[in-house]
Amino acid sequence: MRRRGVADLKAGVAERDITPPIGLPMWGYAARKEPAQGVLDPLYARVLVLESGLRRLALISLDLGRTFGATSLAQLRGALRTRCGINYLIVAATHTHSGPVIQEEYTGGTPPWEQTALEQIVQATDTAVKGLQPVRLGIGYGRAFIGHNRLRIEPDGTVIWFSSNPQRIPTAPVDPTVTVLRLDTYDGEPLAILAHHACHPVVLDAVNLNYSADFPGVTVRMVREAFDNKPICFFLQGATGDINPYYAHLPPLENEIKLRDWTGLRLGEEVIRVASGVRTEIWEDTTIGCTEEVLRFRPRYRPSAWRAAIKSFGEEFARWFNPRMEQESRVPLTTVLIGKRLALMTIPGEPFVAFQQSWRECCPVRDSLLLGYANGYFGYFPTIRAAAYGGYGASGPTAWIEVGAGERLVNQATVRVYEMLGQLQRRP
Structure with missing residues (x-):
């Protein structure tokens, strides 16, 4: 009923x-x-x-x-x-x-x-x-x-x-x-x-x-x-x-x-x-909560290092990867809570797998999905640890957003879910 x-x-x-x-x-x-x-x-x-x-x-x-x-x-x-x-x-x-x-x-x-x-x-x-x-x-x-x-x-x-x-x-x-x-x-x-x-x-x-x-x-x-x-x-x-x-x-x-x-x-x-x-059921709470916001990040590289890195990858890389060097990148984040049971967060690019694991651990609802390649594309989002070690996607021009961006996105989405659950106030 x-x-x-x-x-x-x-x-x-x-x-x-x-x-x-x-x-x-x-x-x-x-x-x-x-x-x-x-x-x-x-x-x-x-x-x-x-x-x-x-x-x-x-x-x-x-x-x-x-x-x-x-x-x-x-x-x-x-x-x-x-x-x-x-x-x-x-x-x-x-x-x-x-x-x-x-x-x-x-x-x-x-x-x-x-x-x-x-x-x-x-x-x-x-x-x-x-x-x-x-x-x-x-x-x-x-x-x-x-x-x-x-x-x-x-x-x-x-x-x-x-x-x-x-x-x-x-x-x-x-x-x-x-x-x-x-x-x-x-x-x-x-x-x-x-x-x-x-x-x-x-x-x-x-x-x-x-x-x-x-x-x-x-x-x-x-x-x-x-x-x-x-x-x-x-x-x-x-x-x-x-x-x-x-x-x-x-x-x-x-x-x-x-x-x-x-x-x-x-x-x-x-x-x-x-x-x-899977046993489907009629959810008692059917509310759809959603926040859409933009986080601002600095570029990871100095202009001279960026130009050298792009040149090393060649023209074909620039053609299909389409990287951008901007003073500030406006990265969108969408966080969804459905029925206070299912949470979704987006990252507009290629997040490393540890972010999926940390989002599942940090999110206050049991069922939580991180969706990569969603609502935009800003290259790779390595973890801080991965960025320190380097390698493809962790360093180089494929990862042009500042180090720590992925961690900030996961933290922000976690805050938003707590707010939609009524357990946090944005401004007490």
Whole structure:
């Protein structure tokens, strides 16, 4: 029985194929010089809209390497607010390295494929809103061992790049946690299954010239088929800045495709196992709390050191990575609390896995997810310890925000959840 006067938590879902035309430059590897020549599997935008009372939250998952730039995100936010009544927005990329190049800014204006994708996302969100219905929720946990920490600290304190690990040598830190959120209609039909895990989708490397969602695409298809294609399945990328799949970068392409499928199937099996055992229920508290704010950070490098670092990476790096050297970076943070039971926080870039672990430990509610590659892109967010040791993503021009930024974001999100729970006042 529901309490009198308590609004139902409603949900609606939709998806659209946003695969761009072939011939575009591909994102993710400076070594890849040629444009896309085909499609291994389509790229999707998947939309979940949650509504409680007068508040609507849209969570959009993109099979792309990163989210859109600030101009495109502002355009999307405005369109969703006007057309779909969306109050709060999270746009999160799965981080496939087999998608099109996305830049923060374009000298010639937004490319046609991106504009089309934005329009498709608005249409999908409109469909999700029109399909809003009361839902039952359940959360379950599992473990999947498909990846390793790719920065290995040697006995002498040096750090080496540990790209692939076919022997599955134990490394640390790694977070094998698989979190599954299941949403059912009131009559028990599965509407959406959200799977959260932290692992770089880089089984396919620079030899691949075809669009692909990499292993998350395999997982999503597998889970959906296991539930008679009734729910839409979402892959939510976690804090994977220093986590590679075991079988990363092992050409030729035919071998990489087999290993992509192995990785996606291992994760998919665990998601199916957990989702099948989740007991959904009508949550007594259905409130949606959300804060959207901007934190300001200084650049990590002096201008001369920055220019030298960029030059060392070459023109291709600058083309697809699109780094920015600014006096101050305005980094967005979105913190969500649903039913005082489920907390989400975003980091707009590539956070190291320790942040996911610390957020889970610090957050005052049991179920808490860190979403990487969400609502923007500011490169890598290494921990202070990782920055001290160095290595790819921990130092160099891929990590251009000041050291300690990730810790501040996690701390700020933790404060916001305590405030939404009523346990802290912003200004007593």
